[in-house]
Amino acid sequence: MPSEEIQGEFRKNTSGKRLSTMIMNDYLELHRRASEGAFVVWIAIIVPAELLGGFENVVYAVPESHAALCAGKGAGPVLCEKAEGLGYSTDLCSYARIDIGTAFDGGRDSPTFGLPRPDLLISNNNNCSLLVKWFDVYHRAWGVPHLVLDIPFCYQNQNDRDFRYIMDQFGTLISAIEEMSGQRFDMDRARESVRLSSEAFKEWKRFLSFAAHRPSGITAFDSFVQMAPILTSRGTRRLVDHYRLLADETGEQIKEGIFPVPDERYRLLWDNIAPWHQLRKMSGRLADLGANITSASYTYCIGALEGEYDPYEFDGNDPLAWLARLQNFSVCPHGLNLRGKAMKEVIGRNEIDGVVFASNRSCKVYSLMQMDQMRYIREELGIPCVMIDVDHADVRKYSEEAAFTRLEALLEMIEA
Amino acid sequence: MGGARCMASKGVNEVKSFPDSLAGLKSQGHTLIGCFPLYPPLELLHSFGLTPVVLWGLLQDITHLALSDRHLQPYACGVARSLSEFVLSRGSEFFDAMFMYNACDTLRNLPEILESSLGRNGTPIPLFRLHIPAVPLSRAFASVYLKERIRALIGELEKFTGKAFSKQAFLRSTALYNRQRRLSLDLEHLAAAGRIRFADCSGILLSAGRMPVDDHITILERTIREFNGRAPGHQGIRIMLSGILPPPAALLDAIERAGLMVAANDIAALRRSYGYLPSASADPGAYYEDLYRNRYPCTTILPSADRRLETVMQTLRESDVQGFIFVGEKFCEHEYFEIPAIKRMLEAAGVRTLELEIGMDNALNLDAYRTRIEAFAEMLRQGARGSRRNKDAV
Numbered sequence: 006m007p008s009e010e011i012q013g014e015f016r017k018n019t020s021g022k023r024l025s026t027m028i029m030n031d032y033l034e035l036h037r038r039a040s041e042g043a044f045v046v047w048i049a050i051i052v053p054a055e056l057l058g059g060f061e062n063v064v065y066a067v068p069e070s071h072a073a074l075c076a077g078k079g080a081g082p083v084l085c086e087k088a089e090g091l092g093y094s095t096d097l098c099s100y101a102r103i104d105i106g107t108a109f110d111g112g113r114d115s116p117t118f119g120l121p122r123p124d125l126l127i128s129n130n131n132n133c134s135l136l137v138k139w140f141d142v143y144h145r146a147w148g149v150p151h152l153v154l155d156i157p158f159c160y161q162n163q164n165d166r167d168f169r170y171i172m173d174q175f176g177t178l179i180s181a182i183e184e185m186s187g188q189r190f191d192m193d194r195a196r197e198s199v200r201l202s203s204e205a206f207k208e209w210k211r212f213l214s215f216a217a218h219r220p221s222g223i224t225a226f227d228s229f230v231q232m233a234p235i236l237t238s239r240g241t242r243r244l245v246d247h248y249r250l251l252a253d254e255t256g257e258q259i260k261e262g263i264f265p266v267p268d269e270r271y272r273l274l275w276d277n278i279a280p281w282h283q284l285r286k287m288s289g290r291l292a293d294l295g296a297n298i299t300s301a302s303y304t305y306c307i308g309a310l311e312g313e314y315d316p317y318e319f320d321g322n323d324p325l326a327w328l329a330r331l332q333n334f335s336v337c338p339h340g341l342n343l344r345g346k347a348m349k350e351v352i353g354r355n356e357i358d359g360v361v362f363a364s365n366r367s368c369k370v371y372s373l374m375q376m377d378q379m380r381y382i383r384e385e386l387g388i389p390c391v392m393i394d395v396d397h398a399d400v401r402k403y404s405e406e407a408a409f410t411r412l413e414a415l416l417e418m419i420e421a
Numbered sequence: 422m423g424g425a426r427c428m429a430s431k432g433v434n435e436v437k438s439f440p441d442s443l444a445g446l447k448s449q450g451h452t453l454i455g456c457f458p459l460y461p462p463l464e465l466l467h468s469f470g471l472t473p474v475v476l477w478g479l480l481q482d483i484t485h486l487a488l489s490d491r492h493l494q495p496y497a498c499g500v501a502r503s504l505s506e507f508v509l510s511r512g513s514e515f516f517d518a519m520f521m522y523n524a525c526d527t528l529r530n531l532p533e534i535l536e537s538s539l540g541r542n543g544t545p546i547p548l549f550r551l552h553i554p555a556v557p558l559s560r561a562f563a564s565v566y567l568k569e570r571i572r573a574l575i576g577e578l579e580k581f582t583g584k585a586f587s588k589q590a591f592l593r594s595t596a597l598y599n600r601q602r603r604l605s606l607d608l609e610h611l612a613a614a615g616r617i618r619f620a621d622c623s624g625i626l627l628s629a630g631r632m633p634v635d636d637h638i639t640i641l642e643r644t645i646r647e648f649n650g651r652a653p654g655h656q657g658i659r660i661m662l663s664g665i666l667p668p669p670a671a672l673l674d675a676i677e678r679a680g681l682m683v684a685a686n687d688i689a690a691l692r693r694s695y696g697y698l699p700s701a702s703a704d705p706g707a708y709y710e711d712l713y714r715n716r717y718p719c720t721t722i723l724p725s726a727d728r729r730l731e732t733v734m735q736t737l738r739e740s741d742v743q744g745f746i747f748v749g750e751k752f753c754e755h756e757y758f759e760i761p762a763i764k765r766m767l768e769a770a771g772v773r774t775l776e777l778e779i780g781m782d783n784a785l786n787l788d789a790y791r792t793r794i795e796a797f798a799e800m801l802r803q804g805a806r807g808s809r810r811n812k813d814a815v
């Protein structure tokens with residue numbers, strides 16, 4: 006995810022400034038360790054990086070996160086075009102196109118010089134099964150082994166049978182990595198990694214909780230930007246420290262009366278992936294209208310069980326069990342009811358006036374329930390809603406004016 | 422080529438539209454279970470006395486998407502949109518139950534959307550679900566998981582139908598479906614030999630989804646009998662078709678008119694559906710482990726990715742194919758991620774490729790494709806002349 010300063014005065018605190026350095030260091034460290042012989046794994050976003058933390062010299066990269074960073078830095082279109090030039094359809098997810106465009110051009114045009122070549126690919130299908138197809142592209146091109154985590158879609162909360170199935174897959178994954186990397190898995194290391202992630206998620210939720218304040222202490226755009234280290238530093242002490250600092254500083258700012266949208270009149274919720282290419286523009290233009298997107302399903306789901314808001318805490322016992330139970334934490338693997346449940350909770354907690362459903366043709370899994378979810382929010386909860394078209398990483402598929410015409414209409418609906 | 426064009430088969434004429442087929446079955450007292458594509462466990466449903474129909478190939482019958490458009494954005498694929506429209510508009514008229522499994526991301530999003538809408542309208546339809554492992558079934562835990570899911574599904578079907586699972590009934594159903602698979606392959610071979618037009622053959626094969634398996638077997642048998650003895654009437658440059666669904670009849674017609682002959686296919690609703698014959702077993706767990714583990718590779722069967730490339734190459738060699746046409750289902754990511762790799766592989770093997778894309782908006786307006794097909798055919802002809810000249814020179 007990209008790091009950028011969003012709201013002038015507001016973000017210039019220590020945690021805001023330190024974010025870019027942290028992300029850059031994470032990528033530099035990744036390249037350095039890879040060049041020194043670490044075993045490199047590319048993982049899909051929900052693959053439990055903490056499990057990899059159980060190995061001494063295994064490093065991981067998250068292509069989706071790298072693609073978001075590229076999009077945030079304005080490299081989305083050029084990288085998408087490279088993939089399209091190789092025959093990948095413009096209808097495919099823009100993260101995939103960006104990543105393929107980078108990977109097959111030696112990392113050129115990527116702010117991190119791409120990612121080090123993997124020794125192993127691990128995808129999963131709970132966010133989407135296209136991730137599996139995407140990783141297969143590299144598997145075929147480079148002959149790198151590709152393991153898949155198969156996570157059953159959840160229409161209800163995870164049941165025992167699915168939990169056991171996921172645990173079994175973790176076992177296979179660990180054995181495979183042991184065999185390929187020649188390293189031993191250490192459960193205590195993994196436990197420590199999980200403990201730190203759980204702690205970090207608690208701090209993350211403390212940071213998000215400032216959206217309940219009036220005016221809100223944060224914007225969802227802050228959370229988009231600040232979620233980046235979850236994908237590069239998961240299971241580390243520095244992640245905990247960073248989110249603790251972020252939450253503390255945000256609390257301090259509220260005490261001092263510093264708010265991202267001081268004359269906040271409309272409190273909105275965003276449903277879908279961040280519009281990485283529009284963070285600054287969209288947040289600024291909304292602020293001028295007195296509107297603040299304070300919350301987002303994309304970021305409030307982190308660390309929570311399906312349909313919940315509060316973090317799922319680690320009890321100190323089996324780290325793999327915690328990881329398995331939390332395999333559904335993002336929104337995409339949730340059915341309509343679970344999505345609606347979590348959204349209702351956040352609308353209540355954060356006193357949301359209106360919901361922006363960002364219909365994202367790149368991410369069909371996130372988007373293809375939105376029309377019904379919108380109906381539910383509007384009719385059952387009586388909250389005004391609007392749907393705008395946004396591609397999260399391909400700016401060529403976004404029209405700012407069309408989006409703002411609708412956003413302004415939403416504000417009028419709220420006023421009415 | 423021309424001679425084969427007038428060979429209208431009785432079987433072809435027996436294929437009715439989807440709604441007409443279902444209305445006919447309903448009036449005969451069938452208990453219909455509407456299955457989401459692609460590869461539902463038809464034998465198991467059938468063994469409970471249900472008549473499964475598979476909801477694809479609806480594009481010809483569903484031309485308005487008024488209801489579906491209230492639920493799905495236009496970037497859902499045509500299969501999902503037409504399925505939704507059909508279920509929402511006429512589902513409760515036809516279906517006693519529905520079935521879905523985790524075939525793809527788009528389909529997994531539909532159950533609650535359809536359920537809640539039908540529920541709101543006071544016409545709910547019971548829905549059965551299955552998760553088929555997307556990891557190799559050679560892993561013991563995956564096979565155990567599949568068997569557990571199958572057992573649970575059996576329990577639900579017993580409750581729904583009020584009948585106990587019967588091994589004999591299951592064996593009978595599996596025998597019927599294997600017969601259907603075998604005959605489908607036979608019919609395909611007749612098309613590859615030029616004895617029946619592929620357009621006719623594909624219409625009959627696709628109709629498997631909308632009629633009872635025994636009726637389909639009857640049509641297959643009759644058609645095979647009718648065409649088996651005929652001299653090959655259709656000639657042309659041999660090509661292979663790939664995609665989720667066969668192209669609309671008008672396009673198949675254009676392909677044949679351009680002097681091409683479909684000698685092989687890798688189409689989900691055709692070869693990928695019946696290309697593998699599982700071993701007989703009275704145990705549904707063992708039967709489906711075999712079927713889902715070994716079935717003909719498909720872009721939606723994630724563990725079959727490596728096998729798919731090999732299978733395509735092998736089919737090309739066996740069928741002596743010179744051209745390959747991808748019939749892309751607009752917005753089907755599973756298919757589109759694979760196309761570049763397959764294309765590279767084919768081109769390296771000297772097989773020319775053409776990519777066509779069929780979406781909801783252009784399914785009925787195919788003129789633009791004809792020119793491309795003709796140009797492709799011309800290119801293949803020139804290629805063939807070139808290689809003949811080279812051979813002569815040698």
Ligand code: SF4
Pocket residue numbers: 069098099100101132133135136278337367368369370371
């Ligand atoms: S389709 Fe959606 S969930 Fe899948 S990789 Fe793209 S953005 Fe992520």
Ligand code: SF4
Pocket residue numbers: 458498499500501524525526527528665721750752753754755756
């Ligand atoms: S065409 Fe593709 S996306 Fe559509 S239902 Fe079939 S597999 Fe899914």
